[in-house]
Amino acid sequence: MTLTLPAPAKLNLFLHIIGRRPDGYHELQTLFQFLEHGDELTFSPTSGSRVTLEPAIDGVPQENNLIMRAARLLQAEAGRELPGVHIHLTKRLPMGGGIGGGSSDAATTLLGLNHFWQLGLSIDRLAELGLQLGADVPVFVRGHAAFAEGIGEKLTPCDPPEDWYVVIKPDCNINTGMIFSEEGLTRNTPPITIAPAFEGDASRYRNDCEDIVCKLYPEVEKSRDWLSQFGPARLTGTGACIFGRFPTESKALEVWDSRPSGITGFVTRGVNSSPLHTKLTELD
Ligand SMILES: C[C@](O)(CO)[C@H](O)COP(=O)(O)OP(=O)(O)OC[C@H]1O[C@@H](n2ccc(N)nc2=O)[C@H](O)[C@@H]1O
Ligand SMILES: Nc1ncnc2c1ncn2[C@@H]1O[C@H](COP(=O)(O)OP(=O)(O)OP(=O)(O)O)[C@@H](O)[C@H]1O
Numbered sequence: 001m002t003l004t005l006p007a008p009a010k011l012n013l014f015l016h017i018i019g020r021r022p023d024g025y026h027e028l029q030t031l032f033q034f035l036e037h038g039d040e041l042t043f044s045p046t047s048g049s050r051v052t053l054e055p056a057i058d059g060v061p062q063e064n065n066l067i068m069r070a071a072r073l074l075q076a077e078a079g080r081e082l083p084g085v086h087i088h089l090t091k092r093l094p095m096g097g098g099i100g101g102g103s104s105d106a107a108t109t110l111l112g113l114n115h116f117w118q119l120g121l122s123i124d125r126l127a128e129l130g131l132q133l134g135a136d137v138p139v140f141v142r143g144h145a146a147f148a149e150g151i152g153e154k155l156t157p158c159d160p161p162e163d164w165y166v167v168i169k170p171d172c173n174i175n176t177g178m179i180f181s182e183e184g185l186t187r188n189t190p191p192i193t194i195a196p197a198f199e200g201d202a203s204r205y206r207n208d209c210e211d212i213v214c215k216l217y218p219e220v221e222k223s224r225d226w227l228s229q230f231g232p233a234r235l236t237g238t239g240a241c242i243f244g245r246f247p248t249e250s251k252a253l254e255v256w257d258s259r260p261s262g263i264t265g266f267v268t269r270g271v272n273s274s275p276l277h278t279k280l281t282e283l284d
Contacts, residue, residue, distance in 0.1 A: 001045070003116055003283075006275040007108040008038035009099040009268075010139065011167075011236045011243055013160060014205035016189040025135075025151050026180055029192055031205075032136075033145045033160055035167070036275060037268035039093050039101060041067070041108050043116045046084035051075075053087045057095070066102045066133055070109035073129045074119065082117050096173030098237025100140065106133045107140030108276055115280065127153075136237075143277035145270075159272050163245045164252035168227060168265040170219040170240045179238040182212050210235040223263065230255045241265070 013031040020026050046052070051071045053062060062068055067087055075082055087109070093101030110126045113119070121129075123142060130137030135152040146155040179185070186208040213235055214221035220240050227233035227244045236243055246252040252267045 003043045003112060005041055005043075005108050005112045005279055006038050007041055007093075007101070007104040008140075008271075008275045009035040009093050009101060009104065009167075010136065011035060011099065011165065011270065012207065014234070015207040015209060015237065016192070016205070017185065017187045017208040018189050018191045020187055021151075026187065027150065028148065028152060029189075030148045030152065031145075031158070031160060032139045032148055033162075033270045033272065034143075034274045035099070035165065035268045036271055037092065037167075037266050038275065039105055039108075040090040041105065041112060042088040042090075043112050044086045044088070046086045048084040049081050050084050051087065052085075053089065055089065055091075057089075057091065066106035067109045069133055070106040070130075071113055073132065074110065074113050074117070074121075077121065077125075077129065078117070078119055085113065085116060094169045094173075094241070096175065097169050097241045098174070098176075098235065098239045099167070099241050100136045100237070103130075103134045103136035104140045104276075106130060106137050110137075110141060111276060111280060115283070140274065140276070143274035145272035160270070162270050162272060163247060164249050164267065164269050165243045165245055166227060166230075166252050166256050166265065166267055167236075167241050167243045168223040168259075168263055170217065170223045170242070171264070172217050172219055172240050174213065174217065174220075174239040176238045179209050179213060182216075185209065185212055207235045209238045213239040226260070226263070227255075245270075 010032050015030040017026050114121050127138040127141040130141045138153050144157040146157050223242045224233050233244045256267045
């Protein structure tokens with residue numbers, strides 16, 4: 001049977017860097033919330049035992065695509081030949097945007113194929129496998145908005161307000177590894193000791209990558225300057241996307257409709273339960 005599942009985007013409502021591990025990875029404190037907007041994956045049975053994926057993403061070799069890598073991890077975990085599957089990807093999320101498109105595709109593949117192949121793997125095991133693919137994959141596997149620590153794998157579920165967002169994608173792709181290797185990055189923000197009750201207080205919470213990203217990419221700074229006329233505007237992840245929060249859809253659309261020509265992005269709602277998990281629950 002064919003299975004179609006969403007791969008939602010995420011925002012980092014704030015992102016603090018509190019230190020660096022001996023292996024070079026950065027210790028973070030961040031608040032993840034999902035968005036209703038996202039990619040979509042369709043899994044269809046095929047004869048034989050191959051996993052195929054279409055369309056390919058320009059510049060990403062098929063075997064490096066996080067969807068194929070997630071499928072390979074599950075095949076290895078099962079340790080036996082599994083039925084063939086064709087995966088169709090509807091890509092809507094910009095790459096290098098800090099909204100987790102690749103990580104979410106990987107999580108949807110892990111949960112989707114676990115269901116499709118009836119592997120019966122637990123969410124804990126799928127989150128462990130996901131962490132091998134990227135620091136952002138576990139939150140997408142677990143499916144609830146969360147305060148994250150460590151490199152993003154220690155998750156405390158929480159419920160920030162489900163506001164509306166204007167998300168702008170400046171015309172640049174930002175490489176996460178490159179930003180984390182920048183000399184001038186703030187790496188010593190004092191840790192928050194309890195999971196925050198986030199009310200969008202811009203002065204208490206920030207994104208520690210924002211200053212450096214705005215310095216390196218003037219188009220990101222320009223987007224932030226435009227959106228911040230309407231309220232606090234912030235970077236997500238290591239960029240490039242900038243988002244602003246609004247209490248209603250009509251207010252978000254009003255701002256979006258006033259954008260100058262050349263600004264691309266979307267309006268969407270923040271949700272604390274992942275649309276992926278909502279869809280999987282409906283199937284059970
Ligand atoms: C910035 C965030 O998007 C916040 O949610 C994530 O922490 C990044 O997660 P991601 O895109 O899945 O990143 P990964 O593919 O795991 O890492 C890419 C590269 O960024 C650097 N990296 C990543 C995460 C982290 N906590 N510290 C790091 O220093 C590492 O050099 C790594 O090789
Ligand atoms: N299915 C996929 N979708 C998007 N990118 C993929 C995929 N598979 C591999 N990649 C690679 O991963 C890189 C990061 O893509 P992604 O969309 O996750 O960026 P991002 O939004 O900056 O993510 P993050 O917030 O996790 O840093 C891409 O530039 C691409 O080379």
